[in-house]
Amino acid sequence: MTRAFLAILKRDLALASRAGGGGELALVFFLTIVVLVPFALGPDLNLLSRIGPAILWLGALLSMLIGLDRLFQGDEEDGSLDLIRASVLPLELAVLAKGLAHWLTTGLPLALAAPLLGLLVALPGEAMLPVAATLLVGTPALSFIGAGAAALTAGLRRGGLILPVLVAPLTVPVLIFGVSASNAALGGTIPFATPFLILCALSLAAIVVGTLAAAAALRQSG
Amino acid sequence: MSDLGPHAGFILASYAAVTVVLGGLILSILLDHRAQTRALAELEQRGIGRRSDRSRS
Amino acid sequence: MASLIDLANPTRFMRYSAVLLPWVAGIAGVLLVVGFYLAWFVAPADYQQGETIRIMFVHVPAAWLAMMFYTMMTLSALGTLVWRHPLADVAQKAAAPIGAAFALICLLTGAFWGKPMWGTYWVWDARLTSMLVLLLIYLGIMALWRTLDEPSQAGRAVAILTLVGFVNVPIIKFSVDWWNTLHQPASVLRLDGPTIHASMLWPLLILAVGFTGLALVLHLVAMRAEIMRRRVRTLTILEAERLDRLSAESAPA
């Protein structure tokens, strides 16, 4: 059983790193957004540093949405999904493996790059680690909510287009607590731990709900 | 090496960045060159380049 | 035999580059050693910036090379689209990572220079911001190369993107300058300061030529690797076709 789980995980990571896999797409898009926002707001570092965490979180959220429709669509189109359905591995574990692979190629690099990109928005030094921590803990929720929605639209011919619209409202709580935890690290009345722990809870819940929803969606979308 | 002054850390950091990025670039290009040379040699050694003899399988 | 004909040109390139490489590498090496020696031991500290001026000796050549390589990619793009030169898209694909690396070096050294000067690693200074946008364009071009794996079709698409990018660079430069003057941040010390004293100009020029030599060597090696990669790809397809014919004739047991 675990061999099949690791096989899916390894295959997805290999596909993401091969040419055309779009593995580093999320990271480049994240950099692009964090560079674009100051062009809209002006080069004033004081303003930027106040809303730094918000820019980083919105950038991370959008970057994770763009590659999402390929999560199951690729397998649906070439028939790999039928192979996964015929596997000894329950569909829930297969979805868990794919969601984890998606997070490892999008959420994790974003969280690691956040401190460096924080420089662009004059994020103070002491806030860098907390912001990265909130992203590290919050992005799995985005991956798995996204996986659930991606499974729903996998069968539809142009399903990929409506995916961001489906996923965005579901990610509001993660965005709220992610940004408020990061702002708490900048100082302010709320202690850092409170929103951070809620964010962790949201992620854990999203992993379970997303996985079950995706497996259910794949089961009868034949 | 004259004394680097108060900001020595930043000077060393920037030269470290140069060595890391440039070193990484040089390494990746040389490794890729070597890998392609080996792959090409191995393919041509199996006589695929010359279409003359079909017998070789 | 078609595959052998279009190789005539690249094969000649492979021969010439093999001869050229050791010389260019040697010259670049010497220049770099001399340049760094002058820059570190001979050139005096700047009366304003003190020792941090040493960073300029890598920051400025990196900026020049980042822009020079993009210009070279634009010429290669013209080579692909207008004169259909078979080596043009090879040159273009090989140049992108090198240009991006020098843009990144320019930004990183700029940040480490900025901290002692302006108190923060990053300031939305017009030149640094333009370099950052140039880096984004480089990353876009490299991403496009990675998604299209079929060489000739990819070459044309990237050539068009490079040309579009080249047309945009001056526009970006102008708009960033205009954007930058909107809210004049804390007084920004001019990067290159007053006219550079001769004792610093020489090491800078020597280093610039040395770095250019090094970049040229890397570019030639990268081009050789790219040509071989395409040859390997063609041979692999030939191999697959041959096996297809082979197994079609002799029906297996």
Add this chain to the structure above:
Amino acid sequence: MTPSSDPILTLEADALTCRRGGRLIFADLSFRLRSGEAIALTGRNGAGKSSLLAMLCGQLRPEAGTIRVEGAPDVAPVELSHVVGHRDGLKTALSAHENLAFAQALLGDAALSPAEALAKVGLPHVAALPVGYLSAGQRRRVALARLLVARRPFWLLDEPMSALDTAAQAMLSGLMREHLAQGGAILAATHGPLGLDGVREVKIGP
């Protein structure tokens, strides 16, 4: 659990009715697929051959009727069967060997190694080539090699002979004969002959 040494397994379909998009495709279809037996599923296009296969794979819920495996009631039929449809199920960025190793890890109960399976379908040298470089015929053979890397009693094939040249069709018939000889069973939706003797026909629709 190695099915081949298990008790004799029989795939039982009882009074199956299929309705898709409101349209009745077929009704009251029953058959039994016993070990060592091959069934050719015939009927004009759109008669519901693919729908029946989708039902057997558990992808499509029948409107009425049941599908069960006598001898392993608690296992879903799809976990005891190889499914080969029109799509090859191969990732073009991965090599033939990687694709087959992935299938083997997924389907469990390994049989031939990827290299042996590729040799058996007449593609011994193709293992390292990315599937994207292969011709359609070669990709079809790699997809069929998947049948050999894992031991599954039931083979559910959707028009297996299409897109195969005569040599490949002969090869597939050989593989099917071996599978039947080992006590496996085959249900193939097909228009032409399967190259097997003693094939029972089940017709769907008018």
